[in-house]
Amino acid sequence: MFRHLTIDNIRTRISAAFLSVLLLLALVCEPSAAHAAAASAKTPAGAASRIDAVLLLDVSNSMKTSDPGGIAAEAMKLFVDMLSVQGDKVGIVAYTDKVQREKALMEVKSASDKQDLKDFIDGLDRGAYTDIAVGVEEAVKVLQNGSDASHEPMIVMLADGNNDFNEATGRTESESDRELADAVAAAKKNGYPIYTIGLNADGKLNKAKLAQLSQDSGGKAFATNTADDLPEILSEIFADHLKLKVVPVQSLTANGDYQDVTVSVPNASVLEANISIISDQPVTAKLTDPKGKDVAIPSSGVLLSKSKTYSLIKLQSPQEGDWKLSVKGVPKDKIDINLIFNYDLTLAVDSPAPGVYKKGDKLDISAHLMSSGSQVKEAGLYAGMKAVLLATDLDTGKTEKLPLDNTQGVFKGTFQVQASHNYELKVRAEESSFYRESPAVKINAGGQAVPAASPAGGAGSGSESGSGHTLRNILIALGALAVLAAAAAAWLFYKKANRGFVGQMVVEVVDGNTGEKTYPQYKKLSGFRGKFTLHQLLQLAPELKETENLVFRPGTGDRIVLKGGPDTAVEKSGRAVDTVRGLELKSGDRIAVQLHTVDKSILLEYLK
Incomplete structure (x- = not known):
């Protein structure tokens, strides 16, 4: 029954069915149980969120004047390194x-994975025209197809904000604007903030368009007259999305000798310290830990990434205290140094007891820092932070900030209900290098308590009999179970449609005229969900568009299934195979895809 439903329809039906179940169960269950279920659903996870980022680049020829130095690519590589x-x-x-x-979403598991991404950026070519809607639509699709529900998704867009259409296509500005609005609406609906970076080296930046795009999607807009600012802007975006703060360390004017800079690691909860050294000229650096011991760059726990405009030193689980960074550059060259700490920390607030409150009631509030699912009890970390309770009156929209005590390895305070209204409570804690906010907890202080049931069989009361009341509850429960069963079926279908892949695909392209074969490319499949086309795997090369009709889906176990149309020419072990019904591939299987529109063939080997 779900065969012809879209993913969005399935999600809508699941949500509607789930809400129906909750409403029906609320009629059957005691009010306190319903409140307890709601409180449990809001319990925050302990692990820190990861990023799912799509880097969206305008590579039209107009960017040659907006970014004549090609710093945009350098800045994107810095973002990858961070x-x-x-x-x-x-x-x-x-x-x-x-x-x-x-390039589909790829999980970063090693330095070589980052290098693959940076090599991809270096290999990008330019084209003649520009259509912003096309880029934003595709970025949203990439996140929809591969984003992890537990990660923080985002789009970082670098453009000048102007369209330039090919007159031969008949494309109009109004058509593009409508499609762009739809794509931005989809981004907002899915929780994909778009951070825009407008380049204005030639004075032609459409700042208003990019600012509106960011505002409508929940992101932020940045603009610069020089591409030299891009690394710092990307640092700010990275920090903002992870609730971190960029810590300016020091700007230097190089004198040809080593100059010392202090990098203070504030506590033992720092997961990573990213030290970015931005300069147009070659820079060398030395590092000394808080105990005065020289530390090699790179070495165990110290990673180094370098490009023509920056060096990034990443300290993994660094020792608390003052590190000494010694930097040597070309005389009179300006060197900017920024620091971003990455923390494996979340903030959890203990939910107040469920129930309906009244004016004057006092609620004890306590919040804890969490790391990898465990409560952090390092009193010094709490003492170095400031925390407030943000109490929002949902009836008036006013928010009150109430300071919390932080002296005993916990954030504690008291909230008093001021009026018969509903409230939303959350805790914000911050220090110089990061901040965290807890999930919101809602307090009902304005609703009416559910009245107690009338005694059964009361004369003239008009109430139901005991048996009638029981029958009604049974019917409601059966209805709830039916809706739950439908929701479960929809959820199973949705889960199947979004299953992940394992392993990788080895890809080689053979030229039918010359017989030349490209070097094998190893494409990891873990970034795809539900399905992907061969065209996507081939990074949407225009001349290989024919391959978009070949679709891969997860199979049983660790296998994958290839489906194609009746005109698809696929060979396995030298024999033509039928892909209309689906061809299952196990690890080690090899196939060849013969293309009709170009004289080329694609050789594929699936490896688990």
Whole structure:
């Protein structure tokens, strides 16, 4: 029954069915149980969120004047280097008036994964025209197809904000604007903030358009007259999205000798310290830990990434205290140094007892820092932070800030109900390098308590008999179970449609005229969900568009299933195979895809 439903329809039906179940159960269950279920649903997870980022680049020819030095690519590579060594996911969309090249969300598991992403950025080519809607639409799709529900999704867009259409296509500004509005609405609906960076080196930046795009999606807009500012802007975006703060360390004017800078690691909860050294000229650096011991760059626990405009030193689980960074640059060169600490910390607030409150009631509030699912009890960390309770009156919209005590390894305070209204409570805690906010807890102080049931069989009371009341509850419960069963079926279908992939695909392209074969490319499949096309795997190369009709889906176990149309020419072990019904591939299987529109064939090997 779900075969022809779209994913959005399935999500809508699941949500509606789930809400129906909750409403029906609320009629059957005691009010206190319903409140307890709601409180349990809001219990925050302990692990820190990872990033799922799509880097969206305008690679049209107009960017040659907006970014004549090509610093945009350098800044995007810096962003990649700032990500955690393991766990974050990155995708890339390069667009003109069409998608030039694309890289699906790939989980970063090693330094080599980051290098793959940076090599991809370096290999991007330019095109003649520009259509912003095309790029934003595709970036949203990349997140929809590969984003992890437990991660923090985001889109970082770098453009000048102007369209330039190919007259031969008949494309109009109004058509593009409508599609762009739909794509931005989809981004907002899915929780994908779009951070825009407008380049204005030639004075032609459409600042208003990019600012509106960011505002409508829940992101932020940045603009610069020089591409040299981009690394610092990307640092701010990275920090803002992870609730971190960029800590300016010091700006230096190089004198040809080593100059010392102090990098203070505030506590033992720092997961990573990212030290970015931004300079147009070569820079060398030395590092000394808080105990005065020289530390090699790179070495165990110290990673180094370098490019023509920056060096990034990443300290993993660094020792608390003052580190000494010694920097040597070309005389008179300006060197900017910024610091971003990455913390594996979340903030959890203990939910007040469920129930309906009244004016004058006092609620004890306590909040804890959490790391990897466990409560942090380091009193010094709490003492170095300031915390407030943000109490919002949902009836008036006013928010009151109430300071919390932080002296005993916990944030504590008291909230008093001021009026018969509903409230939303959350805790914000911050220090110089990061801040955290807890999930909101809602307090009902304005509703009416559910009246007690009338005695059964009371004369003239008009109430139901005991048996009638029981029958009604049974019917309601059966209805709830039926809706729950439908929701469960929809959820199973949805889960199947969004199953992940394992392993990788080895891809080689053979030229039918010359017989030349490309070097094997190893494409990791973990970034895809539900399905992907061969065209996506080939990074949407325009001349290989024919391959978009070949679709891969997860199979049983660790296998994958390939489906194609009746005109698809696929061979396995030298024999033509039928892909209309689906061809199952296990680890080690090899196939060849013969293309009709170009004289090329694609060789594929699936490896678990």
